[in-house]
Amino acid sequence: xxxxxxxxxxxxxxxxxxxxxxxxxxxxxxxxxxxxxxxxxxxxxxxxxxxxxxxxxxxxxxxxxxxxxxxxxxxxxxxxxxxxxxxxxxxxxxxxxxxxxxxxxxxxxxxxxxxxxxxx
Amino acid sequence: xxxxxxxxxxxxxxxxxxxxxxxxxxxxxxxxxxxxxxxxxxxxxxxxxxxxxxxxxxxxxxxxxxxxxxxxxxxxxxxxxxxxxxxxxxxxxxxxxxxxxxxxx
Numbered sequence: 747x748x749x750x751x752x753x754x755x756x757x758x759x760x761x762x763x764x765x766x767x768x769x770x771x772x773x774x775x776x777x778x779x780x781x782x783x784x785x786x787x788x789x790x791x792x793x794x795x796x797x798x799x800x801x802x803x804x805x806x807x808x809x810x811x812x813x814x815x816x817x818x819x820x821x822x823x824x825x826x827x828x829x830x831x832x833x834x835x836x837x838x839x840x841x842x843x844x845x846x847x848x849x850x851x852x853x854x855x856x857x858x859x860x861x862x863x864x865x866x
Numbered sequence: 867x868x869x870x871x872x873x874x875x876x877x878x879x880x881x882x883x884x885x886x887x888x889x890x891x892x893x894x895x896x897x898x899x900x901x902x903x904x905x906x907x908x909x910x911x912x913x914x915x916x917x918x919x920x921x922x923x924x925x926x927x928x929x930x931x932x933x934x935x936x937x938x939x940x941x942x943x944x945x946x947x948x949x950x951x952x953x954x955x956x957x958x959x960x961x962x963x964x965x966x967x968x969x970x971x
Contacts, residue, residue, distance in 0.1 A: 783910075783963075790951075790953065790963060790964070790965045790966040791902075791904075791910065791955075791963040791966070792963065793955070793960070793961040793963060805960060807867075807961075807962075808960075809867075841909055843909075843910075850957045850960055851957050851961075852912060852915045852957055853900075853902075853910075853955075854912055854915075854921070856909040856910060857909065
């Protein structure tokens with residue numbers, strides 16, 4: 747059974763760094779792209795980017811390029827989303843999700859979400 | 867960026883109604899479109915991919931159609947579980963979501 751289990755909720759101050767995780771299981775981690783989706787409070791879904799753990803090929807939305815870093819660790823079958831300096835506007839629910847097809851595609855499996863709150 | 871525009875933003879309906887949601891792309895995306903359902907407080911779930919292919923396990927009352935720049939999601943007979951927000955997603959090049967359509971009573 748494919749499972750994506752995300753790390754728990756975070757409360758941070760502006761300017762702090764953060765790395766949230768998405769632990770994958772039930773399939774071959776290196777063969778499928780994993781992506782991240784942001785949902786700000788009361789708002790819609792925003793595609794942030796994806797990574798292919800097989801060769802670490804990474805694609806970012808222009809809106810998020812340079813703002814976040816997507817990475818993966820093949821030894822722990824975990825994908826990550828990280829910020830070097832958080833802003834209040836980063837407050838949102840973040841979902842990881844796994845594609846089934848190659849390249850940029852739709853998300854078949856989703857994690858439960860990680861709520862990030864950034865407040866002074 | 868390819869922009870996706872969904873209409874309507876909110877839709878009021880009753881159990882048993884036929885419901886149609888439209889998604890328009892700012893340029894042709896062929897059939898590279900998916901639809902998702904999101905219930906409050908939950909992660910989205912995939913309903914349809916490649917514009918018209920029903921995801922395994924999704925009830926047959928859901929259907930998708932379209933190609934190029936105009937797409938529709940149809941629910942043939944609305945059920946209580948279907949009151950939720952629906953999003954389209956294009957995946958031609960990079961990806962973007964529509965702004966969502968809330969289906970409410």
